Amino acid sequence: MVDEITRATAIRYQPALWEILPESGRQLVIKRVQQQAPIVIRQIIEELKNNLDTMFDLKDMIMSHLHKDVRLLNRIFLDVGYAEFRFIRRSGLVFGFVIGCVQAITWALTHNPWIMPIFGGFTGWFTDWLALKMIFVPQQPQKYVGLFTWQGLFQQRKQEVTADYARLIANEIVKPNHLIDALLRGPMSPRLHQRISHIVQQTIDEQTGIARPAVVIALGSRQYQQLKQDVSQHVLSKMPATLQHMEPYIAQKLDVEQTLIKAMNGLNEQQFEQLIRPAFQQDEWILIAVGAVLGFMVGEMQVLIMLHLAVS
Structure with missing residues (x-):
């Protein structure tokens, strides 16, 4: 996803500079962004884990699945x-x-x-x-x-009841694919989108570092803000397809069963x-x-x- 987003953003905001760069130079830019991707992903997952109750309606998810099954x-x-x-x-x-x-x-x-x-x-x-x-x-x-x-x-x-209940809920309902769908499309999904957008834009600011004033001057303040919003929207639009590959990671990091047991205890x-x-x-x-x-x-x-x- 990083390759596609980087190329699309560069072509839109700096088409002339991107065109004169050799492919090796473009790959260096893309690799630099790719090195930051795991950091952003970890931030998103940690944000989700620490604030799950504000971004995810567990009751709505469980009840909707139980009504269906x-x-x-x-x-x-x-x-x-x-x-x-x-x-x-x-x-x-x-x-x-x-x-x-x-x-x-x-x-x-x-x-x-x-x-x-x-x-x-x-x-x-x-x-x-x-x-x-x-x-x-x-x-x-x-x-x-x-x-x-x-x-x-x-x-x-x-x-004993807590362990049995948490195991069944985790294994049968709050599975990674169900969780992703509820997170991205559930009643509290706008909050998650907002947090992801904030993390992505914050990362862009951090990566521009001391060069940020020069970047802002080169693009213009409005264009710079628009660039950050465009990258965020691009990331969000790719989330459903991309997160399918993250299901094992999400299951491991969130550890739903133990999280439920801890909460119920x-x-x-x-x-x-x-x-x-x-x-x-x-x-x-x-x-x-x-x-x-x-x-x-x-x-x-x-x-x-x-x-x-x-x-x-």
Whole structure:
């Protein structure tokens, strides 16, 4: 890209001088600019890494990809919360058994046909609701009945959840090609363009050094400023194609997974819950409703079985 930009800029602003230079002289100019290119690239990447939150909307990028790929959303949902779903299954056995004992006693005393389905529906609803609550609440360890201490499962597993969540997001969503596209075309891309333009123009000023007054006189102040803007625009126009070759470098330098882990480890309990819970909260009512409906149906089947046995 440097070769093309240098030649185009020289022909536009100093066509006569560029024409009389032998090719070896032109190559020296181009090589001089090429030597500065890695420095500029490092500056851009460091600027991006240190100010990622002002140039890049991670939430917008993640949400847009999850909306497009529901299977990925399900995978994150299940992989990150595998221990919590296991707890919901197992806790249902315990809570269901306790409520079932009350149900059995009530049925034995009343033989009311509504007892079974009502208790079944309540059991299905309550056990799922309570298990979901216990996944997130309380945020800090608390002692109950003076016998046992409990903390929301996600808070207990914060380190493990953070690692799993960061790994999935980094490997499946915030990949270099997705990142580049979001950076260059996302809602906060104008800020990145502005910073790149500033770095490029600053580099031009630094390279002219003590000769800058002479350069400004030779070109004119307005032309000199226009030259810097033209080079910046040329760099920005070539960014999408050029950055494809930088994907491994970007992945290495930004180290998205470790950056996410570091950021998530810095969250307090409330912020951590606000990050994790929305993915579950959206469909919590479905889980609770299905539990209630299935509990009601099982209770109704119990009534039919009990009545059938009574008739027999």
